[in-house]
Amino acid sequence: MSRFKRSVFFLLSAALAAVFLSLPAFAAALHQLTVPPLGERWFAILIDNEQVGFYRQLTTALPEGGYRIEGDGSVRMKVMGFTKESSSREIYQVGPNLVLKTLEVEQTINGSKSRLSGKMVPGGLQIKREADGKSSLKTLKAKAELFPGPVLNLIPLFKATPTGKTLRVFSFDPEEMAVKEVKISVLGEEKTPEGQPALKLRNNLYPFVDNDIWLDQQGNTLLESVRDGLVITKAEPAEKLAAFISGMALAKKDLIYDFSLVRIKPALQQPLAKLSGLSAAITGYGDQIPVLSNGSQQVERQQGRVVITTGNLRKPSDTVPNQVAEGYLQPSEGIESTAAEISAKAREVSASLKTDQERVQALASWTAKWLEDSIEDGGSALVALNKKTGNCQTHAKLYTALARAAGIPTRFVSGLVSQDGASFLYHSWAESLLEGRWVAVDPTFNQVPADPTHLAFFEGNRPADLAPLVGVIGKIRVTILEER
Helix, strand or coil: CHHHHHHHHHHHHHCCCCCCCCCCCCCCCCCCCCCCCCEEEEEEEEECCEEEEEEEEEEEECCCCCEEEEEEEEEEEEECCEEEEEEEEEEEEECCCCCEEEEEEEEEECCEEEEEEEEEECCEEEEEEEECCEEEEEEEECCCCEECHHHHHHHHHHCCCCCCCEEEEEEEECCCCEEEEEEEEEEEECCCCCCCCCEEEEECCCCCCCEEEEECCCCCEEEEEECCCCEEEEEECHHHHHHHHHHHHHHCCHHHHHHHCEEEECCCCCCHHHCCEEEEEEECCCCCCCCCCCCCEEEEEECCEEEEEEECCCCCCCCCCHHHHHHCCCCECCECCCCHHHHHHHHHHHCCCCCHHHHHHHHHHHHHHHCEECCCCCCCHHHHHHHCEECHHHHHHHHHHHHHHCCCCEEEEEEEECCCCCEEEEEEEEEEEECCEEEEEECCCCECCCCCCCEEEEECCCHHHHHHHHHCCCCCEEEEEEEC
């Protein structure tokens, strides 16, 4: 995790004053680790107590020995007039002693994308860099073992460094394409600011300011703090970060765009306008994560994957019972279908029409025209009606409220959609009951029915309803099985 923080916050060194804190004297010996903490961990990144990004790290043991460390993260920061947006995906393979063997790093910094691949060779680290359509190869000299940024906090525990001692190690910085010396001091046992028992370290990753780190006994990073809490990286449960991450993904913000983009293999052969049916296999979709299976699509869980079939490739579905349909006529959080203004607008747009199909089309078209697209969620349906702006979530909430007010059972759904035939992005739309069956309706793109690339995962617009997205974003892959 330290490498990502270093790349994200490097510009702080030009803006922050030096802070000196004397090292407390501790006498306790350090417990030695022989295995890094395995599994997945999530971190929130905050500046001045405002969340500005996230980081995810997954560490797994390799069959041949050593470990694979995968990290993904995005951050947008603005400090003292400096602005920086950074996203990265990194994969490191290290030996049993955490020494670097190979690396793959993709990073986007202020819109500039690059890809690095490297391996240790006699005398140094051989790096291939690809950016702006050009490729270069160079070897960086290394006088000692190199460690990737994500393991720096663990080295004192692997070496059983006693309290009061400072280690000198060398690490590769992907942003600067340089080998750097890092000093890591063991300060001793000290609780985190929230009172958790921890071992405290300090390193010199950022010039002129302290970088303090608190670890638990297993070597898990609990907290990192730059300049007494100005910049915080804090371990959080995935579900706690779900609202932040899912909201950014659905808004298609640059901050998370690279992380949430899902490439299609192979790319669609038919133009989206001509597509009438689709069958897609999704891998990396955990068995414990729910998937919407009773809507406008057919879902089959197979070993290691979920197959979703839409459009005219799917089998006919059962009709929805009346008692279930009635529940989708009621107002809900953010979908004020009984509000006077919503009801009046629904009557104005659809009362003169004869069929529910015509009403759905009219309400979806009106919503698409009424709301000006933005990357921010415009709020509840009633707020959006007055603000006249919002993203896909806003469109779906306003349409859902209007349709319910018009007597058409409708629900809010989220999942994937393709706009270019080569990739999927996260998106929200609606499903309305027509002749007893759910029909996908996209009021953002004014599609009734929505095109077959709409793959619905979850139902509901509340943060709790969208929380499972955090277990999907950045992990899944889509393979097209059939298109019609």
